[in-house]
Amino acid sequence: MVTSMTGYGREEAGNGQVKVFAEIKTVNHRFCEYTIRMPRQLLALEEKVKKKANQYIRRGRVEIFLTVEGESLVSKKVKIDYDLADQYVGLMAEVKDKYKLEGSITLQDVLQLESIFMTEEVPAVPNDLEALFLQAVSGALENLKTMRAHEGQELALDMINQLNRFGEIVATVKKHAPSVVEKYKARLEIKLAELTDGLIEESRIVTEAAIFADKCDINEELTRLESHIRQFSGTLNENEPIGRKLDFLVQEMNREINTIGSKANDSAITKDVVEMKSLLEKLKEQVQNIE
Structure with missing residues (x-):
């Protein structure tokens, strides 16, 4: 899921x-x-x-x-700093004796000393x-x-649609790929015929076509892309966190697409590569949302 x-x-x-x-x-x-x-x-x-x-x-x-x-999760309790109070009262007595003052130290005098009173919060958790x-x-x-599960289902449906379209393009490229060499061979024959007044060696054309075919061969990349698509689709049904695995598959798919784009010397395949990259970017954005 x-x-x-x-x-x-x-x-x-x-x-x-x-x-x-x-x-x-x-x-x-x-x-x-x-x-x-x-x-x-x-x-x-x-x-x-x-x-x-x-x-x-x-x-x-x-x-x-x-x-x-x-x-409230706390109760308040008032405490007296008796050490400080003793100092205050002692100093009051000294001042009274030193200056021969009349009267006595009263409770009212002590209550006016706000600094000796402290409020303490005591936890009162039920x-x-x-x-x-x-x-x-x-x-x-x-x-x-x-x-999260509901949104995940929506993401899965969207990714399946993107993946299906991606697979269709891969199938199209795979079907079209063999014709790239044939078209190159035909163009090569025409070009060489123009340059040599029709006196060309068939073996040279075959050799040049073989070299070109080797350079633009994308069968291996297409096969890996098909494998990644199957893995991606299967992973969507696993009952465990799959986000990192899907992210890895997206990176691998991007690597194969880049290689196809650099190898395929064909405008139709180049167009398909652009569309695959667009679809893969959408898949990547969706994968970033998956656990």
């Missing part, structure tokens, strides 16, 4: 107190690369989320967004929050899988 690397999945889960959301987006990438954004209080779940995602995704750039609505997050992530991954 052909699977696209591009997709999106979203899911939510809740327990009445909190509701969690998981959004997953994937795009093309040569390898598998993750970016996970989630509340810092839940960073311990990152590896579990990634492990779950690895069951669905083998290749692509993956962005995972996890958010929470409802009860016990079932991890299960809710993993539930949401699993649902989002299933939705992502469905979308």
Whole structure:
């Protein structure tokens, strides 16, 4: 099955107190690369989320967004820096004694010292929050899988159409190729006859035609192209990531086309080569989207 690397999945889960959301987006990438954004209080779940995602995704750039609505994941607690408070109160007493000031140090005086009070955030993560997050992530991954599979089917249909047309052109070139030598031989006979007033040796024409035939022989390249087409078509039915294999086949097909273009001394074949290159470019673009 052909699977696209591009997709999106979203899911939510809740327990009445909190509701969690998981959004997953994937795009093309040569390898598998993750970016996970989630509340810092839940960073311990990152590896579990990634492990779950690895069951669905083998290749692509993956962005995972996890958010929470409802009860706060932290509680605040006020603390007093008693060491600092002791210093303040001690200094107040010294100032009072040194300058013979009236009155006493009161609670109000201490409360005005804002620097001795600190607010501390304490994690307050519900016990079932991890299960809710993993539930949401699993649902989002299933939705992502469905979308990637659907887009993959569309890509496969388009590539099959391109591949069929490509095979038709290869068959046309293969059928036309033998006539290239015959046409060259005929032109050669006419040219030599003009230059020698009709006094030409048949053996020379045969030799020159044989040399030309050897230089422009593209049977080997056409045979390999036919093999690559069969491999490409068969690979589309494999139940595993196939993007890299298809990319390799496209490169090999391009190599054979370039060789045919450089060898074939014929305008019709040159035209077919141009069309094959155009089709191959479209196939290459599609292959870049496949996992």
